[in-house]
Amino acid sequence: MSAISEEAVKQLFTEARTYPGWLPEPVSDETLHAIYDFMKWGPTSANLSPARIVFVKTPEAKEKLIPCLMPMNVEKVKAAPVTAIVAYDDEFHELIPKLFPMGMGFLETFRSNRQFRETSAMRNGSLQGGYFILAARALGLDCGPMSGFDNAKLDEAFFAGTKWKSNFICNIGHGDPKSVHPRLPRLTFEEACRID
Amino acid sequence: MSAISEEAVKQLFTEARTYPGWLPEPVSDETLHAIYDFMKWGPTSANLSPARIVFVKTPEAKEKLIPCLMPMNVEKVKAAPVTAIVAYDDEFHELIPKLFPMGMGFLETFRSNRQFRETSAMRNGSLQGGYFILAARALGLDCGPMSGFDNAKLDEAFFAGTKWKSNFICNIGHGDPKSVHPRLPRLTFEEACRID
Numbered sequence: 001m002s003a004i005s006e007e008a009v010k011q012l013f014t015e016a017r018t019y020p021g022w023l024p025e026p027v028s029d030e031t032l033h034a035i036y037d038f039m040k041w042g043p044t045s046a047n048l049s050p051a052r053i054v055f056v057k058t059p060e061a062k063e064k065l066i067p068c069l070m071p072m073n074v075e076k077v078k079a080a081p082v083t084a085i086v087a088y089d090d091e092f093h094e095l096i097p098k099l100f101p102m103g104m105g106f107l108e109t110f111r112s113n114r115q116f117r118e119t120s121a122m123r124n125g126s127l128q129g130g131y132f133i134l135a136a137r138a139l140g141l142d143c144g145p146m147s148g149f150d151n152a153k154l155d156e157a158f159f160a161g162t163k164w165k166s167n168f169i170c171n172i173g174h175g176d177p178k179s180v181h182p183r184l185p186r187l188t189f190e191e192a193c194r195i196d
Numbered sequence: 197m198s199a200i201s202e203e204a205v206k207q208l209f210t211e212a213r214t215y216p217g218w219l220p221e222p223v224s225d226e227t228l229h230a231i232y233d234f235m236k237w238g239p240t241s242a243n244l245s246p247a248r249i250v251f252v253k254t255p256e257a258k259e260k261l262i263p264c265l266m267p268m269n270v271e272k273v274k275a276a277p278v279t280a281i282v283a284y285d286d287e288f289h290e291l292i293p294k295l296f297p298m299g300m301g302f303l304e305t306f307r308s309n310r311q312f313r314e315t316s317a318m319r320n321g322s323l324q325g326g327y328f329i330l331a332a333r334a335l336g337l338d339c340g341p342m343s344g345f346d347n348a349k350l351d352e353a354f355f356a357g358t359k360w361k362s363n364f365i366c367n368i369g370h371g372d373p374k375s376v377h378p379r380l381p382r383l384t385f386e387e388a389c390r391i392d
Contacts, residue, residue: 001207001336001337001338001370002336003334003335003336004200004201004203004204004207004208004334005200005201005204007200008200008201008204008334009234009334011197011200012200012208012234012330012334013234013235013237013238013327013331013334014233014234014237016237018239029391032389032391033385036385036388036389037210037385038205038208038209038210039209040382040383040388041209041210041212041382042209042326042329042330043214043329043339043341045341045342045343045364047380047382049382049383049388051388052388052389053388053389053390054389054390054391054392055389055390055391055392056392057391057392058392060392061392064392095383098381099380099381099382099383100380101380119318120343122315122318122319122322123318123322123325123343123363123364124322125322126318126319126320126321126322126323126325126326127322127323127325127326127329127341128326129319129322129323129326130238130322130323130324130325130326130327130329130330131209131326131330133238133239133323133326134208134238134326134327134330135209138199138200138204138205138208138209139199140197140198140199141197142197143239145239145241145323146241147241147316147319158392167319168241168319174197184243184295184296184297185243185294185295186236186237186243186245186295187236187245187291187295189229189232189233192232192236192245192247192248192249193228193232193248193249193250193251194249194250194251195225195228195250195251195253196250196251196252196253196254196256196257196260196354
């Protein structure tokens with residue numbers, strides 16, 4: 001298997017940028033389905049697949065989301081055609097009989113160990129968040145992920161009476177090239193990696 | 197911007213598989229650098245970039261890793277040319293002056309709020325884990341991510357005296373097609389997503 005094209009690498013990784021501003025171009029429901037149909041195949045521990053996504057698209061849903069945001073994120077969310085809430089199911093383990101039929105005792109382990117359950121939801125739900133961002137970029141969309149919001153308030157507004165919990169949110173659409181900030185530095189290989 | 201090629205989508209998402217068995221083909225240090233040079237550009241909250249990677253490649257380093265594994269993962273790690281420890285820096289916030297020069301008070305917030313620091317390390321370090329897996333696949337490698345190991349024991353063996361902590365581990369190399377299991381099901385869009 002060889003590397004994907006240089007063009008695709010640029011689109012996914014090396015030239016992709018986080019956009020604060022958005023062009024007024026809509027994103028179709030078909031495209032939202034396509035994002036999920038790519039990201040769902042990414043690997044998770046024991047196929048647990050804890051991530052859940054709410055695509056906030058209608059003006060009514062945006063109105064519910066805006067009071068949950070830190071002030072610096074309000075205009076970004078207003079301008080984006082869609083804001084995805086990347087969440088996880090706090091009772092993801094109850095789907096183990098379907099998602100991991102060999103079981104291996106995981107259902108009982110997760111039922112009895114709250115800490116392990118939370119760590120697994122956060123690890124695997126965030127991994128899936130990474131797949132989500134790169135799936136959106138693979139489809140030609142731009143992303144603007146954000147942690148600047150009140151998770152408890154958002155959960156109350158969107159997930160009351162359910163077991164879903166918010167992780168982070170992510171604007172998707174077509175970024176406004178005029179809005180982009182200068183690129184911030186990254187750590188060098190020597191700062192962030194070792195070969196043992 | 198249009199979608200990447202169907203071939204690239206298959207390689208990254210829809211036809212990529214998790215491999216338990218590995219062909220005896222090495223992975224060069226240049227390729228390990230290339231993985232990092234793709235993944236480092238993926239977005240993290242305030243550019244915090246908490247992930248750290250140790251590429252376990254030498255027989256001596258493999259020997260240190262093996263006693264930390266759950267029995268079911270020992271043969272997989274022995275066969276893989278490289279096992280990456282996807283870790284995070286527990287004091288990632290001390291690099292904020294370099295990585296996020298505008299600061300915005302985040303350094304003080306992270307210093308004084310241990311819980312927020314841990315959640316941010318896990319969320320953003322795992323997001324970067326997702327970028328890592330897809331970067332390796334983009335380069336034509338296969339992945340075998342695993343959570344089945346003793347994190348505390350691994351941290352003692354590899355990170356004693358440092359602030360790095362393990363998140364998950366991931367075999368990389370060229371997967372043995374004969375080793376692959378039947379594919380497990382995924383949740384449907386309706387089970388995992390909503391459009392509001």
